[in-house]
Amino acid sequence: MSGETESLVKTKDGTIAPQYYDIATNKYNYAQGRDGAPFVTPVGSHQLKHGLVSVAAAGTAVQLPTLPCREVTIIAKDINTGDIFIGGTGVLSTSYGAKLKADSAITLTVNNANLIFINASVGGEGISYIAT
Incomplete structure (x- = not known):
């Protein structure tokens, strides 16, 4: 077999x-899960990452920080009086993936938190997040 002559990753x-053997390229490649997430996470990266993100001006999309992860849980702050809108770049109150009321949450499977943007109907309101 041609795979027997190639080095393991x-x-x-x-x-x-x-890993898996790719017969087309005659190489072993890292085995990856959905959206490129690795099946095995490197040592030390099992830590929870968390933070707060606020929207200074209502109607202005704000990107979450760059954090490699498997999933992110977004929680609307319990003191919010308006809605939080979750989506991709350019998320608006009229174009969004999810709408959160105060103290509600959504979990998204992504390989980096920076794929997520938030917007708010009231300036100064925001979210907390936990990434794994």
């Missing part, structure tokens, strides 16, 4: 990584 510490 290894991590930085030398252990063999989850």
